[in-house]
Amino acid sequence: MEWCTAQNQVIRSRNEIPYRELNEFQKEISDYLDRNFRLIAFDVINLKENEDKNIRNLIAILSNDDHSNLKVATTEIDIREKVPSLSLKYPSFAIFERILAEEHGIDFKEHPYLKPMRDINFPFIYPLSKELHQVGVGPVHAGIIEPGHFRFTCEGEKVLSLEISLGYQKRGVKQLLLKYLKEKQPLTKIFALAESIVGDSSVAYAHLFSIIIESLANIFPDKRDLAIRGIFSEMERIAMHIADLSAIANDVAYLSTSAFLQALRTQIINNLLAICGSRFGRNFFGIGTNRLDFDADTIENMRKNLIDVRNSFINICDDFFSNAMIIARLENTSIFTKEYAKILGQVGISAKASGLPIDARSNHPYGIYRNFPIYPYTLKNGDVYSRAFIRYIEVQQSIKFILEVLDYFPVKEKNDFDKPILKMPELMKDSFCINIVEGFRGEIASFVTTDSKKDILDIIIVDPSVHNWYGLSVAMRNSAISDFPVTNKSFNLSYCGNDM
Numbered sequence: 001m002e003w004c005t006a007q008n009q010v011i012r013s014r015n016e017i018p019y020r021e022l023n024e025f026q027k028e029i030s031d032y033l034d035r036n037f038r039l040i041a042f043d044v045i046n047l048k049e050n051e052d053k054n055i056r057n058l059i060a061i062l063s064n065d066d067h068s069n070l071k072v073a074t075t076e077i078d079i080r081e082k083v084p085s086l087s088l089k090y091p092s093f094a095i096f097e098r099i100l101a102e103e104h105g106i107d108f109k110e111h112p113y114l115k116p117m118r119d120i121n122f123p124f125i126y127p128l129s130k131e132l133h134q135v136g137v138g139p140v141h142a143g144i145i146e147p148g149h150f151r152f153t154c155e156g157e158k159v160l161s162l163e164i165s166l167g168y169q170k171r172g173v174k175q176l177l178l179k180y181l182k183e184k185q186p187l188t189k190i191f192a193l194a195e196s197i198v199g200d201s202s203v204a205y206a207h208l209f210s211i212i213i214e215s216l217a218n219i220f221p222d223k224r225d226l227a228i229r230g231i232f233s234e235m236e237r238i239a240m241h242i243a244d245l246s247a248i249a250n251d252v253a254y255l256s257t258s259a260f261l262q263a264l265r266t267q268i269i270n271n272l273l274a275i276c277g278s279r280f281g282r283n284f285f286g287i288g289t290n291r292l293d294f295d296a297d298t299i300e301n302m303r304k305n306l307i308d309v310r311n312s313f314i315n316i317c318d319d320f321f322s323n324a325m326i327i328a329r330l331e332n333t334s335i336f337t338k339e340y341a342k343i344l345g346q347v348g349i350s351a352k353a354s355g356l357p358i359d360a361r362s363n364h365p366y367g368i369y370r371n372f373p374i375y376p377y378t379l380k381n382g383d384v385y386s387r388a389f390i391r392y393i394e395v396q397q398s399i400k401f402i403l404e405v406l407d408y409f410p411v412k413e414k415n416d417f418d419k420p421i422l423k424m425p426e427l428m429k430d431s432f433c434i435n436i437v438e439g440f441r442g443e444i445a446s447f448v449t450t451d452s453k454k455d456i457l458d459i460i461i462v463d464p465s466v467h468n469w470y471g472l473s474v475a476m477r478n479s480a481i482s483d484f485p486v487t488n489k490s491f492n493l494s495y496c497g498n499d500m
Helices: 022-034 091-104 175-184 189-193 199-217 222-253 254-277 296-320 324-330 336-341 348-353 386-405 466-474 481-491
Strands: 004-006 038-042 055-064 069-078 133-137 149-155 158-165 431-438 443-450 455-464
Touching: 004 431, 022 055, 038 091, 038 443, 038 455, 055 254, 055 296, 069 431, 149 481, 158 466, 158 481, 175 189, 175 455, 189 199, 199 222, 199 431, 199 443, 222 254, 222 296, 222 336, 222 386, 222 431, 222 481, 254 296, 296 324, 296 386, 324 386, 336 466, 348 386, 348 466, 386 481, 455 466, 466 481
Parallel strands: none
Antiparallel strands: 004 069, 038 055, 055 069, 133 149, 149 158, 431 443, 443 455
16 A cells, blocks of 8 residues: 655645554565665654553655655554664664664664664774774864764774764754744744754755745745745855865865865855855745845845856866876775665765765755756765765856846745744644755755644654765775775764754
8 A cells, every 4th residue: 555645845634644553564665665765754753642651653754756756654663662673674774763762762673783873871882803993083073063973993094894973962952943833932033943953054944944834834935035045055055065175175185275165165155144144044034935135236246256156166176176186085085885875875965976866956846946956966986086076066056056046036926925924824734744955965854744723743854964974984994094084074964963
């Protein structure tokens, strides 16, 4: 029997989500994954009140990217009983099962390594051979990055395994966000919290929450507002990709390129500052309409700035990517194959650099991307060079997209939303909606459901880093430990995205 079919941003009745017994649920997951679906989310969800506090509702959301549809179903599990693990056959479930074990006490039998994701006191694997040694890095790092611990087991310089320990912040932002939504706090307060979920993806998360609330409330912004949202999202992508390339150049001691790219990033974020008062694009998104609009001067300044950045960026990167030293240092470093990327459920840069065309802007288009889709560029080698080069291509794609949208910029339509809504609008009752946006790291997915009183019942948020941290561990296998800094930069994953 088929699961409920959904699409990005399309609201459905909560009663349409089918219930399956656990054995049937897992068998059907297996059938879908064998038919080229992939895992979006696997989590506990509050769909109904259970009299027995040991019962949990477990939901799975799967994606068929070729047909832009999503499948969803639920089951019930008793946390006092062992649950068969899906991780041995489908490793993309491993990280989700570890999170469920840690947060809900679910014991997944035959899981290869049911180590908590965020318990920093849990012991690491200890090498059994005297010929092996361990190297610990973090949680405090040089620079401005967040806390995380990396434990390498090495044979000489060669890395045999890498364990990653996150969870040093324990922010509780997801619970606070759900509390704000249930209490119907002012939308400006909800957006301020959403923009702080992952600080360098403020625009992406603001974009996500605007479409979450608008979808559940049946609110349809006009094309101009959608166009501006798309432009802001691509400006963030440009800024962060340039910053990542600068960091990679710095790690291989190509300091001139690093410095020039930092200057270009500043040009982009200063453009955002001039528009909304924040270099991170905050305080801009709203419900129904955006909090600010573009005037003629803003459009012209943005166009000139982007053309200037594009020309300089191409000149700088052409020199960087054709340099023999850079090629020798980055090519064939920390190779992550397409096979591994697929079975581990990779998204974003990690997936594209290994040959998987996964990008919500074309696979599950939303907003302005329905009219101006951006199709993913892929490479096959899956090494540091490929992950860097994908960013080089995507910066150019994003600039091209913005310039095209500005050339066909729609006028403001007359509708009910001349100003953004400040209070939580009335939502559809007993409904659910799956929303996906493409941040600069990859897809950010959410599942939100409402109750019979038209209130938010529960929410699931999956940052792309949840999928991709294990990919970094696998990419480092058999690499030199000295390759870790540049490999880590080429993935550039979020710590707080796993510590909600």
